[in-house]
Amino acid sequence: MQFEPVVLFFLLGVFAGLVRSDLKIPGSIYEALSIFLLLAIGLQGGVKLAEFPLSELILPSLAILFVGSLLPLLMFPVLRYLGRMTRADSASMAAHYGSVSVVTFSVGVALLAQEDVDFEGFMIVFLVLLEMPALVIGVMLARFGVGKVRWGKMFHEVFFGKSILLLAGGLVIGFVAGMEGIKPLDILFFDLFKGILALFLLEMGLVAASRIAGLRTYGVFLTTFAVVAPLLSAVIGTILGWALGLSVGGTMLLATLYASASYIAAPAAMRIAVPEANPALSIGASLGITFPFNIFVGIPIYFWMAKFIHSIGG
């Protein structure tokens, strides 16, 4: 099974956090790292997108968005009735798990680069598109017409928050500049990508370590959900990716997108729109369990699933 060494930095961060090392990535550095990652991913997608006829994107986009919106709707009843969580908590969890994680996606991209497997550049467009619908569905599930929602504030947070702004901005800049135009920026945004990702994972490990202590309180249901939900979502993603005619790399990244859970955009959006949901539950599950599961175990499995379905399905 393929393994991307960059994830070891996450373990180092977890270890540092657990032994209470004084290691701390300063907030401003963390901000700078995340700005870099978002722009680099956006640019990478934009450059690849420039070589692709956009009209062919519409149908797969609709299919991927539609299925992506179904995922939180399928998860909500499981959380609500099987997990006996409150309506607000179930809705917030469904939103976190329906939305996507840029860093998980980045680890997937890094693995593909290591294995020398190409992927469709427009996958980054889906990364941008898939962040939003689950959040809206989550809020609607929590409300069902009762109670007032700060929609305006939430939409502003999501659309003009830095993650969508930088991803979409990088995508457009990469698209306009094209492969040749972006050359002068290659060293910064493409060659250094893995190194910066390593530093970012180190910080994520530190944050995740602070969540691990709380894991015992989550119980069996939430822990199981945090592992099984991404696996099932990935199976759906693999089948859809193959059905849409994506390459092995593209199929694997779609599975990774569906499997990943948000821990940056979703917590902020849910905190504003569904304040009565307990943020510790959803962030703890997505960051403390699902994220490490995905980067260590999930992504290699999704890669294998993508190769498998292409080998039997052609």
Added chain:
Amino acid sequence: MQAQPMTLLVIVSEAVLEDILIDEITELGAKGYTITEARGRGTHGTRAGRWTQGGNIRIEVVGNTQLCSQIVKRLQAAYEKDYGLLMYTAPIELQN
């Protein structure tokens, strides 16, 4: 200029609420405020400030007693239930 008696209101809350709280405060008539990023621990657990939304902010407002109590009432009614929120006032002497 002689020192004027005023009230200092300090609000410690979640960083994610920053824009919302500022809107409320200015709407009620505060002429200014000072925000600092904060970390700490309270009934809502440790707010380590590691992630943008995991941190706290500390808002200081200087105004007359009436304005400060209006702000306290408004914020208490709207945010105390679901968010980490700590507010306190102190009499101060404004020096300039």
